[in-house]
Structure formats: structure tokens, C-alpha cells
Amino acid sequence: MSRKPPIKRERVKQRRLSPDDRRTEIIAKATEFFSEEGFGGGTRALARKLGVTQPLLYRYFPSKDDLIREVYRTVYLEPLKTGWDKELSDRSRPLRVRLQTFYETYTNTIFTRRWLRIYLYSGLKGLDMNRWYVGMVRDKILARIIRECRHEAGLAVQSKPTAAELELAWVFHGGIFYYGVRKYIYDAPVFEDKSQMISDALDIFLAGFERMAEASADRRRPPVKVVG
Known part of the structure; x- marks a missing residue:
């Protein structure tokens, strides 16, 4: 054989x-x-x-x-080098347009399964990088947005964001972030028009900030006209 x-x-x-x-x-x-x-x-x-x-x-x-x-x-820092801070502070463009453009760009970066899962895992593990990112969002994004909203409302821009202003901004920002979590982590049904979702969230945030500004003692008063 x-x-x-x-x-x-x-x-x-x-x-x-x-x-x-x-x-x-x-x-x-x-x-x-x-x-x-x-x-x-x-x-x-x-x-x-x-x-x-x-x-x-x-x-x-x-x-x-x-x-x-x-x-x-690679995942978190490099995508931030896109001039977002300059875009948010470019007062030659209407504030609402700047905010809409920013969150369109920002969500295009973070709304991936990979980005969101690493972020959530690092938070559960208590890694410093997660805490750093939360601090970066607060100091570089939300504080800038509040500053621009204060300028739009005629408030003192030099003042630090109040706790109430920051909380309002976090609720707004967190709502947009959780849209991505529901879609890419939980595979839950969401309103698929992301641009409209951002626009609707902006309506609520800007209206809330306007009401807060009306009650603020920091509002700049127009000069009193002298008659005579």
C-alpha cells in the first residue's frame, strides 16, 4: 500500500x-x-x-x-486637537450656530462603540484618565459655553461659572452624551435625526440659561440717559 x-x-x-x-x-x-x-x-x-x-x-x-x-x-486626546475652543469663541458667528456646529463635530468623534465603551470601562475602574476627561469637559468645553452664553445675555463674562450654570450645562451635555450611550451601547431605539436632537436640546438649554440670566445680579444695566 x-x-x-x-x-x-x-x-x-x-x-x-x-x-x-x-x-x-x-x-x-x-x-x-x-x-x-x-x-x-x-x-x-x-x-x-x-x-x-x-x-x-x-x-x-x-x-x-x-x-x-x-x-x-490616541482615542481621547488626539481628536481634541481640532480647534474646538476657537470655534466656540468665534463671536463673528451666532452663538446658536457655534453650539450646533460644535456638538455636531463632537458627537461625530465620540459616538462610536469603541470610544464609548472605553470611556465607560475606565470610569468603572476609576482610572485617572476618566476623571481627567470629565475635568477637561468641564473646564474646556462647558466653561467656555457658559462664558459665551453670559456674553450673549449681557452678563459679566469674567465671572466664574456658578454651580447652577455648570449643573445646567452638565444636564444639557449629559443628555446629548447619553443619546450616544443608548444608541451604541444599549442598541436602544433613538430619534435618528441627530442634528435635530442637538437642536432640540439647545432650545431647552438656551431657554433655561436665559431664565437664569434674567434673575442674575450680574446682568449689565444699560447706561441711564440724562435728559436736559
Whole structure:
């Protein structure tokens, strides 16, 4: 009985990557992994999931925390370098137009399953990067929006946002954020016209801020005309 000749298996040559390309590939794979699995587990299991050896992973990232910080920088910090602060403060354009444009751009960035899942996982784990992002939203986005609303309402712009103003802004911002959570995390039905959703939320926020401004002692009074 003749034996069949052994089947020759061609060895698949793996494409050699430059150190920069390898680092980018590891970050991309880690981002997908963290978005689906969270931040638990050790570096050995992480390396196996990423398809690299543990020594190779350590060569690029000495610890898992270093890799997490790099994922955070790539996913959260880089998209922020888009001149949003200048757009919000460009008073040559109507305030409502600026706010609508900003939230269209902002939600285009954060409304992905990957972005939202990493954000929620990091919050549950109590990571510093989540707290930093919340602080950034408060100081760089909401404080700027309040400043522009105060200018529009004739209030003292130099004054720091009050606790009530910040809370109103958080309710507005958080409502828009939770729209993304419902759609991309819970797969719940939402009003599909995102632009209209933002516009409706702006109606409520701007009306609420106007009422708050009317009761504010910081409102600048017009100069009294002297007759005679």
C-alpha cells in the first residue's frame, strides 16, 4: 500500500514592520481589546490577545498602564486637537450656530462603540484618565459655553461659572452624551435625526440659561440717559 507524499505547507511570511508601525498596530489592537474586554487581566493574557509575545509588548510598553495611557492619548486626546475652543469663541458667528456646529463635530468623534465603551470601562475602574476627561469637559468645553452664553445675555463674562450654570450645562451635555450611550451601547431605539436632537436640546438649554440670566445680579444695566 503506497503512502501519499506529504503535503508541502507553504510558510506564510509575516510582513516585517518598522518600530513605529508595530507600535501603532499594538495600540490599535489594544484599543479594540479594551473596548470589548475592559482593563482586567495581566500582560501575558493581553499579549496573547494582541497576537504578540510578552517580551515584544514590554519592549514598546513597559507596563499595561503605559499601554492604557497611550490608548487614551490616541482615542481621547488626539481628536481634541481640532480647534474646538476657537470655534466656540468665534463671536463673528451666532452663538446658536457655534453650539450646533460644535456638538455636531463632537458627537461625530465620540459616538462610536469603541470610544464609548472605553470611556465607560475606565470610569468603572476609576482610572485617572476618566476623571481627567470629565475635568477637561468641564473646564474646556462647558466653561467656555457658559462664558459665551453670559456674553450673549449681557452678563459679566469674567465671572466664574456658578454651580447652577455648570449643573445646567452638565444636564444639557449629559443628555446629548447619553443619546450616544443608548444608541451604541444599549442598541436602544433613538430619534435618528441627530442634528435635530442637538437642536432640540439647545432650545431647552438656551431657554433655561436665559431664565437664569434674567434673575442674575450680574446682568449689565444699560447706561441711564440724562435728559436736559
